[in-house]
Amino acid sequence: MTSNPLMTLMTVVMIIWIGLALFLYRLDRRVSKIEEEMNEP
Amino acid sequence: MNIYRLVFIFMPVVIYMALIWAPPAAILGDASRILYFHVPVAWVSIVAFLVAGINSIILLVSEKNRREREFMAHNSAVAGMVFIILALITGSIWAKLSWGSYWNWDPRETSIVILMLIYIAYLSLYSSLKDNPNRGSISAVYLIIAMITMPFLVFIIPRIYPSLHPDTIINQERKIHLEAAMRITLFASIVTFTLLYGYIYRLMNRISALEIKAEEKHYDI
Numbered sequence: 001m002t003s004n005p006l007m008t009l010m011t012v013v014m015i016i017w018i019g020l021a022l023f024l025y026r027l028d029r030r031v032s033k034i035e036e037e038m039n040e041p
Numbered sequence: 042m043n044i045y046r047l048v049f050i051f052m053p054v055v056i057y058m059a060l061i062w063a064p065p066a067a068i069l070g071d072a073s074r075i076l077y078f079h080v081p082v083a084w085v086s087i088v089a090f091l092v093a094g095i096n097s098i099i100l101l102v103s104e105k106n107r108r109e110r111e112f113m114a115h116n117s118a119v120a121g122m123v124f125i126i127l128a129l130i131t132g133s134i135w136a137k138l139s140w141g142s143y144w145n146w147d148p149r150e151t152s153i154v155i156l157m158l159i160y161i162a163y164l165s166l167y168s169s170l171k172d173n174p175n176r177g178s179i180s181a182v183y184l185i186i187a188m189i190t191m192p193f194l195v196f197i198i199p200r201i202y203p204s205l206h207p208d209t210i211i212n213q214e215r216k217i218h219l220e221a222a223m224r225i226t227l228f229a230s231i232v233t234f235t236l237l238y239g240y241i242y243r244l245m246n247r248i249s250a251l252e253i254k255a256e257e258k259h260y261d262i
Contacts, residue, residue: 006060006061006071007061009060010056010057010060010061013056013060014053014056017052017053017056018053021049021052024240024241024244025049027244028240028244031244031247031248031251034251035247035251038251038254038255038258
């Protein structure tokens with residue numbers, strides 16, 4: 001991809017973080033949805 | 042707005058700073074970049090154990106929301122456990138690179154393992170008291186005692202015995218032995234990992250609150 005191994009490493013770590021961030025955000029949204037449902041009478 | 046969501050913006054910036062922007066250290070070279078991940082996770086584990094202890098004190102002192110406090114203390118101890126395992130793994134990799142072996146029984150390594158064992162004992166105590174009505178109070182007392190041992194195991198023992206572990210942040214000269222760019226990156230990383238802990242901890246507490254609500258609703262029916 002590139003001659004600098006640190007650049008490759010950064011790309012890999014960045015992809016892992018994006019995956020984890022999306023997972024965390026989706027989890028957050030799901031919890032918010034359940035909270036709304038639970039608060040309904 | 043949830044402040045902890047800033048972690049989504051900060052983390053990519055910190056990854057860039059740690060791996061590209063910050064210069065490599067003089068002797069260790071690029072291996073020194075572990076610093077920007079190892080120190081923040083170790084810091085977060087200490088913060089998490091402190092939060093668990095403080096919640097336990099509040100649980101014992103105050104009469105309100107005891108069940109929520111119990112979960113808050115427990116969730117923080119669990120999060121701290123995850124981060125301390127990460128600190129141990131990253132530290133072990135770093136030890137291999139700079140000292141030549143994954144495990145040396147250095148005072149720093151040994152004291153962190155003892156701290157981890159104390160919190161493993163807490164987790165088994167907590168799960169064994171599942172049907173005990175005094176579960177919250179008993180585990181809160183244990184968490185407070187565990188919190189009191191922490192400064193000795195983290196800050197005092199590694200400084201009494203000769204250790205290979207560097208004291209770049211807290212040392213006798215009261216100066217940080219790091220270049221400006223490295224220092225900025227380290228502090229940015231510490232802030233970001235603290236935000237990550239806050240985000241996960243808040244999520245855990247919300248799920249616990251939902252569990253309590255679901256239980257109450259179940260009993261109402």
